[in-house]
Amino acid sequence: MLAVAVAGLVVNLVSMKLLSAGSSESLNVKGAYFEVLSDMLGSLGVIIAAAVVMLTGWTLADPIIGAAIGLFIVPRTWILLRQAIHILMEGTPPEVDITLLERKLLDIPGVVAVHDLHVWTITSGIDAMSCHLVVADMGQARATLVGANEAMKSGFGLTHTTMQIEDQSLREAEGELKL
Secondary structure, three states: OHHHHHHHHHHHHHHHHHHHOHHHOOHHHHHHHHHHHHHHHHHHHHHHHHHHHHHHOOOOHHHHHHHHHHHHHHHHHHHHHHHHHHHHOOOOOOOOOHHHHHHHHHOOOOEEEEEEEEEEEEEOOEEEEEEEEEEOOHHHHHHHHHHHHHHHHHHHOOOEEEEEEEOHHHHHHHHHHHO
8 A cells, every 4th residue: 555655646746747837827727736736645644644553553643644634625625616616706807907907998099988897707817808988989999999909908918808889979878778
């Protein structure tokens, strides 16, 4: 059993090294990394428990070490679960400041108002944004849209955007429809 645990420890250490780079970018890779981490801790626990039992005969070392490994894994599992729920609930990415984002959109020449602004995470590393931009001159709609897309990409890393360009009369009509 000890030899299998040592072999498992070596394999898990190699796997952790391979997964460590991508674990910060992808929730799936992070989950795989945590799984390998728990396997590695299990192998390490078996090695330590085997050594304690062989040297002292104290057999309670095995369940105590197993429980400690389980408790060590709980906080990491909670972090992974919290991130998954945030994505499923279409929460705003924590690194996106909505107020600053709205200000950047309002700084675009010709934009007089921004409404229905939403930013959410589709999956790990892919955020989306949608909004309505009210412009002073519909003749500048294309230039406004190009400027807004560039501002979102360069300032916030948002490349998956949907923006509706509208003039004040359309905005007012929308307001009447919502009543």
